[in-house]
Amino acid sequence: MLELDDVKVHFPVRKGVLFNRTVGHVYAVDGVSLKVEAGQTYGLVGESGCGKTTLGRGVLRLVDITDGEVLFDGTDLAKLPEEEMRRYRRRLQMVFQDPLGSLNPRQNIESILSEGMAAHGIGKDQDERREKIKEILGKVGLPTNALSRYPHEFSGGQRQRIGIARALVLEPDVIICDEPVSALDVSVQAQVINLLEELQESMGLTYLVIAHDLAVVRHISDVIGVMYLGSLVEEAPSDALYAGPKHPYTKALMSAVPVPDPEVEDRRERILLQGDLPSPANPPAGCRFHTRCPWAQDRCAVERPVLTDVGDGHKVACHFAAEIEAGTLELTRPTGIEAVTETKAVAAEGPDADKVAIPAQSSGDEAAESEPEPEKKKEQEPEKASAEADEPAETEEAAAEADAPVEADVPAKGEAEAEVEAAVPAKDDAPAPAVDAPAAADADADADAAGPDEDDAAESDASDAESAKTG
Numbered sequence: 001m002l003e004l005d006d007v008k009v010h011f012p013v014r015k016g017v018l019f020n021r022t023v024g025h026v027y028a029v030d031g032v033s034l035k036v037e038a039g040q041t042y043g044l045v046g047e048s049g050c051g052k053t054t055l056g057r058g059v060l061r062l063v064d065i066t067d068g069e070v071l072f073d074g075t076d077l078a079k080l081p082e083e084e085m086r087r088y089r090r091r092l093q094m095v096f097q098d099p100l101g102s103l104n105p106r107q108n109i110e111s112i113l114s115e116g117m118a119a120h121g122i123g124k125d126q127d128e129r130r131e132k133i134k135e136i137l138g139k140v141g142l143p144t145n146a147l148s149r150y151p152h153e154f155s156g157g158q159r160q161r162i163g164i165a166r167a168l169v170l171e172p173d174v175i176i177c178d179e180p181v182s183a184l185d186v187s188v189q190a191q192v193i194n195l196l197e198e199l200q201e202s203m204g205l206t207y208l209v210i211a212h213d214l215a216v217v218r219h220i221s222d223v224i225g226v227m228y229l230g231s232l233v234e235e236a237p238s239d240a241l242y243a244g245p246k247h248p249y250t251k252a253l254m255s256a257v258p259v260p261d262p263e264v265e266d267r268r269e270r271i272l273l274q275g276d277l278p279s280p281a282n283p284p285a286g287c288r289f290h291t292r293c294p295w296a297q298d299r300c301a302v303e304r305p306v307l308t309d310v311g312d313g314h315k316v317a318c319h320f321a322a323e324i325e326a327g328t329l330e331l332t333r334p335t336g337i338e339a340v341t342e343t344k345a346v347a348a349e350g351p352d353a354d355k356v357a358i359p360a361q362s363s364g365d366e367a368a369e370s371e372p373e374p375e376k377k378k379e380q381e382p383e384k385a386s387a388e389a390d391e392p393a394e395t396e397e398a399a400a401e402a403d404a405p406v407e408a409d410v411p412a413k414g415e416a417e418a419e420v421e422a423a424v425p426a427k428d429d430a431p432a433p434a435v436d437a438p439a440a441a442d443a444d445a446d447a448d449a450a451g452p453d454e455d456d457a458a459e460s461d462a463s464d465a466e467s468a469k470t471g
């Protein structure tokens with residue numbers, strides 16, 4: 001149905017008064033191949049900033065694809081002239097993270113939903129379109145009196161249902177859901193995911209579901225792809241991936257998801273990533289994960305591993321996946337958890353205490369309880385403020401380029417940054433590594449709590465621009 005072959009999206013980094021000098025590239029998506037089967041769900045996960053949204057936008061040609069093929073029912077969308085691409089846009093729809101931001105507050109629901117229909121010639125008149133809208137509202141669990149109401153009159157979950165309805169009225173084949181529940185309360189998340197699942201069954205839809213949280217895609221996905229810094233590091237049928245993640249990065253992501261069974265929770269392997277995601281403008285050579293991988297060997301810094309099928313459709317991009325699985329490869333870096341436990345053991349039993357290889361769960365609580373350093377926190381706040389002050393200037397500069405696609409892209413960058421922050425508390429939930437000063441993580445979380453308005457604004461612009469383009 002939808003097949004990506006070595007898709008790359010590189011954004012030029014420009015400098016100079018007229019922004020015409022390219023000084024480098026952001027390798028946002030750097031060679032992704034995947035296949036979404038008809039009627040199935042492909043879950044794409046990875047840390048914020050790894051290129052998930054850019055990939056989704058690339059499929060819809062909301063950003064230019066630098067290289068590679070996007071085959072949709074046998075047609076390569078990447079090379080279609082814009083005119084022809086328009087016909088395909090209806091069949092490929094996107095549902096955005098922030099439902100409020102992507103709905104025009106001045107339009108009522110009927111107007112929002114009929115806009116795209118009219119543009120794509122669905123329904124011969126407004127009466128016919130209204131009937132169709134009523135039918136779809138029923139399907140997404142909204143009352144028909146929603147038609148004359150405005151986005152702000154609905155709850156977050158209902159607004160996401162409206163976002164889904166807006167995609168459905170266009171009778172798409174494929175829906176790309178970009179962080180469809182990240183902005184919603186946990187209690188509402190499951191309802192929206194269940195709705196997506198029901199709709200898939202009743203309408204035969206194909207999904208690409210993007211999330212930074214493995215727990216979100218687990219139940220809905222048939223196949224899951226794990227992305228790190230622009231490429232896939234592991235892909236497997238959902239159950240196989242959960243039963244036995246093979247790539248060190250997937251293991252780390254997985255170890256941040258708590259297991260409901262307390263016995264398993266106590267025994268399970270934990271890896272906490274050291275350091276931040278490297279910049280996609282200057283990705284590490286060799287295996288892109290080698291700067292953070294607890295098993296990184298010399299070879300990893302020079303040779304880039306290829307995504308390879310190791311049986312039953314389980315693919316992994318790691319030179320040492322087999323050795324790691326067999327337990328024969330030595331750690332070259334602490335797993336984070338170890339570091340936390342060592343500190344604890346030393347504190348409890350003195351300097352001679354033995355190392356504990358895979359520690360019990362308690363270590364995490366300890367790190368979470370440690371006191372934040374107030375000075376460090378203060379230091380970070382002005383930094384954040386100045387970053388915000390820079391933002392409008394950046395937008396103006398881009399607008400001065402008078403290049404429509406670029407204009408649409410700029411708020412998206414803001415969105416990506418907002419997501420990076422949004423992801424921080426999730427990282428925080430996991431036991432924090434003692435070696436990373438917990439205060440830094442704390443300050444980030446605070447900055448995040450202080451800035452939801454900015455985040456919303458950035459998102460809202462991005463989504464408006466996107467919906468204008470899609471519709």
Ligand SMILES: Nc1ncnc2c1ncn2[C@@H]1O[C@H](COP(=O)(O)OP(=O)(O)O)[C@@H](O)[C@H]1O
Nearest residue numbers: 011026028048049050051052053054280409416
């Ligand atoms: N229009 C753009 N111009 C330059 N860089 C961009 C643009 N859009 C996204 N990026 C960068 O590409 C990388 C991937 O971003 P994104 O696809 O939003 O990641 P994710 O959705 O996984 O959080 C980030 O480093 C982001 O800053």
Ligand code: SF4
Nearest residue numbers: 287290293300318319
């Ligand atoms: S190739 Fe090396 S650095 Fe990359 S994941 Fe495997 S062991 Fe780690």
Ligand SMILES: [Mg+2]
Nearest residue numbers: 052053416419
């Ligand atoms: Mg994103």
